Structure formats: structure tokens, C-alpha cells
Amino acid sequence: MKRSLVIRGFFIGFFLLTGCASQSPVPSSTATETRINLGTETATAFLPATSTATEQATLTFTPSPTFTPTPTPSPTPLWMGRERPLYTLRAELDFAKHYLSVEEEILYINQTGIALDNLVLVVDQNRRSDCFYLESLKINGVQIESSLKSSRLEIPLDPKLAPNEGLSIEIIYALDIPAKRSDEVFGYLISQINTVDWYPFIAPYSAEKGWLFYTPSGVGEHLVYEISDFDVSLKVSDNLVVAASSEGEERDDGWVEYEHHAARAFVFSVGSNLSSQVETSENARVTSFYYPEYEEESAALLEASVQAIDVFSERYSPFPYESLSIVQTELNNGMEYDGLVFMGRAFYDEYNGTIKNNLIMLGVHEIAHQWWFGSVGNDNALEPWVDEALALYSERIFYESIYPYPVGWWWHFRVDWFKPKGWVNASIYDALDFRAYTNAVYYRGGYFLEDLRERIGEKAFNAFLQDYAQSYAGKIATSDDFFIVLDRNTDKDYSDLITEYFK
Numbered sequence: 001m002k003r004s005l006v007i008r009g010f011f012i013g014f015f016l017l018t019g020c021a022s023q024s025p026v027p028s029s030t031a032t033e034t035r036i037n038l039g040t041e042t043a044t045a046f047l048p049a050t051s052t053a054t055e056q057a058t059l060t061f062t063p064s065p066t067f068t069p070t071p072t073p074s075p076t077p078l079w080m081g082r083e084r085p086l087y088t089l090r091a092e093l094d095f096a097k098h099y100l101s102v103e104e105e106i107l108y109i110n111q112t113g114i115a116l117d118n119l120v121l122v123v124d125q126n127r128r129s130d131c132f133y134l135e136s137l138k139i140n141g142v143q144i145e146s147s148l149k150s151s152r153l154e155i156p157l158d159p160k161l162a163p164n165e166g167l168s169i170e171i172i173y174a175l176d177i178p179a180k181r182s183d184e185v186f187g188y189l190i191s192q193i194n195t196v197d198w199y200p201f202i203a204p205y206s207a208e209k210g211w212l213f214y215t216p217s218g219v220g221e222h223l224v225y226e227i228s229d230f231d232v233s234l235k236v237s238d239n240l241v242v243a244a245s246s247e248g249e250e251r252d253d254g255w256v257e258y259e260h261h262a263a264r265a266f267v268f269s270v271g272s273n274l275s276s277q278v279e280t281s282e283n284a285r286v287t288s289f290y291y292p293e294y295e296e297e298s299a300a301l302l303e304a305s306v307q308a309i310d311v312f313s314e315r316y317s318p319f320p321y322e323s324l325s326i327v328q329t330e331l332n333n334g335m336e337y338d339g340l341v342f343m344g345r346a347f348y349d350e351y352n353g354t355i356k357n358n359l360i361m362l363g364v365h366e367i368a369h370q371w372w373f374g375s376v377g378n379d380n381a382l383e384p385w386v387d388e389a390l391a392l393y394s395e396r397i398f399y400e401s402i403y404p405y406p407v408g409w410w411w412h413f414r415v416d417w418f419k420p421k422g423w424v425n426a427s428i429y430d431a432l433d434f435r436a437y438t439n440a441v442y443y444r445g446g447y448f449l450e451d452l453r454e455r456i457g458e459k460a461f462n463a464f465l466q467d468y469a470q471s472y473a474g475k476i477a478t479s480d481d482f483f484i485v486l487d488r489n490t491d492k493d494y495s496d497l498i499t500e501y502f503k
């Protein structure tokens with residue numbers, strides 16, 4: 001049938017263009033290829049932006065048969081020798097239709113230490129209707145059926161995937177990007193499209209907790225990312241500005257290639273009215289992307305960001321990437337990804353020409369997440385304090401390092417004013433509203449770190465932060481890890497602080 005031919009031609013084209021075909025691609029004549037059941041004859045391969053609710057409802061797949069890996073004919077599988085998962089993504093954006101067509105390949109190596117009987121992929125944008133359209137899913141070159149339920153894509157493995165064995169996953173899909181809400185980063189505005197959590201990714205696996213797969217609670221962040229490598233090719237129209245997690249290299253054919261290695265995620269924003277300013281320090285090249293009328297505000301944020309990177313590189317560990325993008329958007333808040341942070345327009349509007357305002361303070365907060373979230377990962381859903389308390393306290397460290405005098409202002413404006421209550425180690429599921437959540441996790445977290453610093457002394461506190469940042473770079477740290485590193489840097493008893501702040 002015509003539709004299948006179109007799909008297959010597209011897929012083969014992917015391999016030719018990217019040069020990353022798996023070791024045993026299935027010939028196009030394979031008759032046993034199983035098709036994902038789109039449930040209706042009228043469904044098109046890549047549904048147009050005007051897809052109807054009826055078509056969306058057909059994205060229910062047949063029950064998943066167990067996947068049986070076929071013997072690998074190639075002597076050297078592509079995943080062999082990899083330290084981290086590799087995501088190769090080739091994406092073409094139709095800006096006017098807010099439609100993203102993607103070909104993805106994941107090379108995964110099982111470093112969990114146990115034999116895995118399944119894989120869990122996070123398809124976060126499939127939580128919403130009319131957005132994610134799966135076209136094709138292959139494991140080691142073999143087309144498989146699978147079950148995608150909301151944002152969870154589970155692939156059973158039989159036989160199990162032994163430790164240090166790997167596989168390749170190829171996915172073709174499209175995103176019909178929705179209009180952006182003010183409380184979410186993802187989505188389109190008239191002049192800007194923010195593309196985050198836009199590809200299926202393998203959830204991290206924890207020996208204690210299993211797959212770290214979570215759904216949103218209404219507060220905080222629910223996604224947990226394993227450190228990975230990203231090779232991304234993007235194509236957008238010439239007249240648009242692209243801000244991304246790393247700096248791209250343009251090829252003659254109009255595609256731009258990005259490498260983002262040892263990172264949690266790759267995100268990008270495309271705008272028709274974004275201007276940019278660049279500042280470089282010895283630690284990073286920082287670009288601020290802003291709406292044209294905000295040049296002064298952007299410059300102030302850029303200067304503070306470069307200063308913050310220098311301070312944190314000295315105090316914690318070297319800045320983990322070569323570049324950083326700061327992107328203005330319509331958002332109630334700021335939002336961190338590694339290599340790129342988003343900042344809400346209202347903060348630029350509030351800017352008062354000093355360093356005592358939300359634009360600088362929250363900008364520095366998002367920069368601090370490059371260490372606490374980016375370099376040192378954590379379970380954002382169950383232990384959000386592990387990154388948020390440290391990102392908040394890093395604001396204090398910025399102010400005391402750069403401009404000593406506003407530290408008192410900062411405590412009052414940022415923390416004390418809210419009269420915070422609650423347990424520092426609350427999860428995003430503890431039924432707290434946004435204010436109660438930030439009061440507990442962020443602000444009481446700040447009080448805890450201030451009391452801890454006073455208790456163990458400046459020298460031990462700084463040694464602890466460096467030890468922790470460096471020991472857990474590229475890993476996912478838990479609350480226990482935090483205290484194990486703390487205990488090897490101090491002999492002081494702080495048990496009363498644990499009783500006071502932690503449930």
C-alpha cells in the first residue's frame with residue numbers, strides 16, 4: 001500500500017543520511033515486519049497539523065509481544081564500548097505549522113549491573129492529546145509492535161539484556177507541537193517554538209527503585225534523566241534563529257549539526273524575533289537570546305550569568321559544558337536544562353537596573369542548575385531538594401562572592417518574606433501547592449544549608465561542596481549520597497538539624 005512505501009523510503013533515507021544504520025537493517029522486502037496498528041485505514045503516516053481528535057484516539061497500540069533479539073551478524077555492534085547512551089536525532093521543523101518530524105536512534109548499553117527483562121522509555125509529550133505520532137519502532141533493526149500508554153513506552157526483552165550488552169532502538173515519529181501555556185516551556189508562540197523533552201528517552205534505572213519513571217504532580221519537575229550523549233541534526237527555515245543546548249555547525253545543505261555530550265537532555269528554541277548577545281569567560285561562552293526591546297535587561301542577565309559560571313566553577317567544579325544559552329520566553333518562571341535555560345519575560349519587565357531583582361536572582365538560580373541537576377543529577381520527583389536547595393543556596397553564594405552587600409536583602413526578599421514551613425525532603429507528590437512546595441523544598445532547604453555551614457565551618461562546607469560536585473558528576477545522587485559525602489568532610493554532629501528539617 002502506498003503509505004507503507006512512503007514510510008519505508010523515508011526510513012532508508014535516514015540511514016543513508018546519518019550513516020548510523022544498525023548492524024542488521026531489515027531489507028525492505030521483509031514480509032514478517034510487524035506494523036504498529038494505527039487502528040484505522042485513514043490514518044496518514046505523518047498526520048498533518050490539522051489532525052482531528054478521532055485520529056489521535058487511534059494511537060492505541062496492540063498488546064506488546066515480547067521482543068526476542070536476533071543474533072547480531074556484525075562483529076562489532078555500534079553500542080560496543082560506549083560509556084553512555086547515544087541519542088542520534090535528525091529533526092526537521094515546519095515553523096509555520098509547528099510540526100516536527102524526527103528520526104531517532106538510541107544506542108543503549110546495559111550498565112545497571114543486572115540482566116534487564118524490559119526497557120522503559122519516557123515519551124513525555126504523549127501525555128497530551130494530538131501531539132506525539134509514532135510511525136515506526138525498531139530494535140536492532142527489527143520492526144516491533146509495542147505498547148505506548150500515555151508517556152510510558154515499555155519494551156519487554158526475552159532473553160534478558162545481560163549487563164554490558166547493548167542494543168539499538170530506532171524510532172520515527174512526529175510532534176504536532178501545541179500552543180504554549182504560560183506554565184509550560186514546551187509549545188509554540190506566534191514568534192517562538194520551545195522544544196523540550198521532544199524525543200523518547202530511556203528512563204534511568206536504580207537498583208533500589210527500578211525505572212525512574214514519573215508523571216507530573218502539578219508542582220516541581222517529574223522527569224529524571226540519565227547522563228547521555230547527543231548528536232543532533234536540525235533543519236529549520238533560514239530566517240529563524242535557533243538557540244540550543246550546544247552550539248551548532250551549519251552544513252552546506254542547510255542542516256545544522258549539534259553535539260552535546262555527557263548531558264541530561266538536548267533542547268532548543270526557534271524564534272523569528274530573537275536577538276542575541278554573547279559574552280565569553282575562561283569557563284564558558286554564554287549567549288543571551290532575547291526579544292529585541294530587551295537589550296539592556298539581556299545584557300545585565302548575561303553579565304551576571306558569566307559571573308555566576310565563574311564563581312560556581314571555582315567553588316564547585318569546572319563548568320561541565322563549553323557553552324550556555326539563555327532564552328527569553330513567555331513563562332511564569334525560569335526553567336533549567338543543561339546547556340540552555342529559559343527565563344520568563346516578566347522578569348525582564350521587572351528589571352530595575354540593579355542586581356537586586358528576580359531577573360538576576362532567578363537567572364543565577366538556573367545557572368546553578370548546570371551543576372545541581374545537570375552535572376550532578378538527582379531524582380527530581382521524589383527528592384527535589386537534592387538539586388533545588390543547592391540551586392537556591394547557590395544564589396546566596398553568588399551574591400556573597402560578587403556583591404557582598406546584598407546577602408541580607410537576598411535572605412529577606414527571596415526566603416524570609418515567605419515565612420517558610422515544611423519538610424525539606426518533600427516529594428512533588430506530597431500534595432503541596434506551588435508556594436508550600438517551594439517553601440519546604442527550596443526555602444527551608446536554604447535554611448538547612450545555612451545552618452549546616454555555620455555548624456561545620458566554612459572550610460568543611462566548601463570542601464564538602466567540591467567533593468560532592470566532583471564525586472557525583474555525571475551520576476544521579478540521592479539524599480543518602482549527599483550525607484555520605486558530608487560525613488567524610490566533617491566530624492561535627494548535625495543530627496539536630498536533620499530532626500529539624502527532614503521528615
Ligand SMILES: [Zn+2]
Binds near residue numbers: 365391
Ligand atoms: Zn530550581
